[in-house]
Every structure is written in structure tokens, then in C-alpha cells.
Amino acid sequence: MAIDDLLDEHEQSERVRKWLRENALGLIGGVGLGLAAVYGYFWWGDRQDAERLKASDQYQVVVQELKANKLKEAQGKVGELKDTAFAALVALDIAKAQLDAGKRDDAIATLRAAKTTDSMVAPIVQQRLARLLIDAGKHEEALGLLKAADDATSHEVRGDALFALGRKDQARDAYNKALGLLDVAAPQRRLLELKLTQAGGTPPKPATAS
Known part of the structure; x- marks a missing residue:
């Protein structure tokens, strides 16, 4: 390898080291932000999964109470499912139970309030x-x-x-x-x-x- 080539490589290495020293904090910060973003993504996914499982369990409780003709108790849990994917489903179930109980106007009110x-x-x-x-x-x-x-x-x-x-x-x-x-x-x-x-x-x- 020629002396000129060695000098060029040495000069390039020094430039790289200088750049790293000057930008070390930025690099560390960037890596930190990247790791934080990845952690935040998985944390948010886990949280959403947990909320969906909780809502699913609450919905099953409502279904069982309706099967047991506990309409009042089931209606009391509607608020817990208000902002979940089960809100409209529970409204349909409760409206059916209300209709079966001869409460057509209550069933109409329930379905009118259902948002999805x-x-x-x-x-x-x-x-x-x-x-x-x-x-x-x-x-x-x-x-x-x-x-x-x-x-x-x-x-x-x-x-x-x-x-x-x-x-x-x-x-x-x-x-x-x-x-x-x-x-x-x-x-x-x-x-x-x-x-x-x-x-x-x-x-x-x-x-x-x-």
C-alpha cells in the first residue's frame, strides 16, 4: 500500500473520530429516542390489548346477566363499555331484552343512544x-x-x-x-x-x- 494511501486513511479516520466526538450527544440522544419510541409502541399495544380484554370480560358479564333475566343489573354496566368496541353490541343485546320484556320504547331509546x-x-x-x-x-x-x-x-x-x-x-x-x-x-x-x-x-x- 502506498504511503499516500496510508496518509489518506489516517486522515479519514481522524475526521471520523472528530465527527463522532462532536456529534456523540446527538447520536446517543437519537438512539435513546428510537428506543423510547419502540418501547412506547409496544407499551401502547399492550395497554390496548389489556383494555380490549377487560371490555370483553365486562361484555360477557352483561350477556350472562341478560340470560339470567337481570336486565337492571346489565343496564347498570353499559357505561363501562361506552367507549369500547362492545358498546353497540351490548346496546343490541339490551334492546332485545327490553323488547322481550314488553318495553319497546325503552328498546328504541337504547338503540337511539347506540353510537358506532x-x-x-x-x-x-x-x-x-x-x-x-x-x-x-x-x-x-x-x-x-x-x-x-x-x-x-x-x-x-x-x-x-x-x-x-x-x-x-x-x-x-x-x-x-x-x-x-x-x-x-x-x-x-x-x-x-x-x-x-x-x-x-x-x-x-x-x-x-x-
Whole structure:
């Protein structure tokens, strides 16, 4: 190796050492921040897991109390699940228990208070609330609740509200839309066809294989 090369390497090494001395605190701080971020990430994940497990346990307690017909006790625990993923589920369970106990208006109030952004649960809450509103004679409110929905069950419930209002043409349209979104083997299809017939419509004939 040439002397010039050795000098270049020595000079480079000195420059590296100088840079490290000048930036040591920054490097240590950066590593510390990185480690703190990693620790914080796992700590937050563990905390969320613990909160989910706690909420799950609380929800199971409510379910067991409802099975034991302890509606009052179950309602007392709703607040503990207010800001959890189980809030809407427990609202559905309590509303059902209230309805079974003949407390339809209480069930309506429970579902009205249920808040969720879960794309799977929110439509169920709206559909059940709409059915109760129809039963209570609040057909227009039920229609307003489902105006943006475009699934088979929502169209069916919308048809029920329209039929109750005497708007049979619109009810038939809603039932036909619901049928168009259902599989031919869907268990609820037969009842929906009966509703369409009652509204003066004719159920579509199933397609035959050519």
C-alpha cells in the first residue's frame, strides 16, 4: 500500500473520530429516542390489548346477566363499555331484552343512544331501530334512518315502512330492490316474496339454466 494511501486513511479516520466526538450527544440522544419510541409502541399495544380484554370480560358479564333475566343489573354496566368496541353490541343485546320484556320504547331509546362507526354493526343497529319505529307507528322516521342504506335488509325494512304508510307502489319497488340483492337460496327470500305479493307485486321467477 502506498504511503499516500496510508496518509489518506489516517486522515479519514481522524475526521471520523472528530465527527463522532462532536456529534456523540446527538447520536446517543437519537438512539435513546428510537428506543423510547419502540418501547412506547409496544407499551401502547399492550395497554390496548389489556383494555380490549377487560371490555370483553365486562361484555360477557352483561350477556350472562341478560340470560339470567337481570336486565337492571346489565343496564347498570353499559357505561363501562361506552367507549369500547362492545358498546353497540351490548346496546343490541339490551334492546332485545327490553323488547322481550314488553318495553319497546325503552328498546328504541337504547338503540337511539347506540353510537358506532363499525361498518358491520352500524347497519344492524339502524335496521333494528327502524323496525321498532315502524312498530311504534313512526314510519317516516324509520324511512329517514335508512335513506342512505343500499343493502337487502334495509330495502326490505324501507318497504315495510312504505307499505304501512299505504304507499304500495314505492313498497313494491323497495321489495324488488331487496330481492335483487338476495341470493336465490337466501332463507329470508320467501318472506320477502310474500311481502311483495301482499303489496300487489309479482315475485321474479328464478332464472333457469339453458
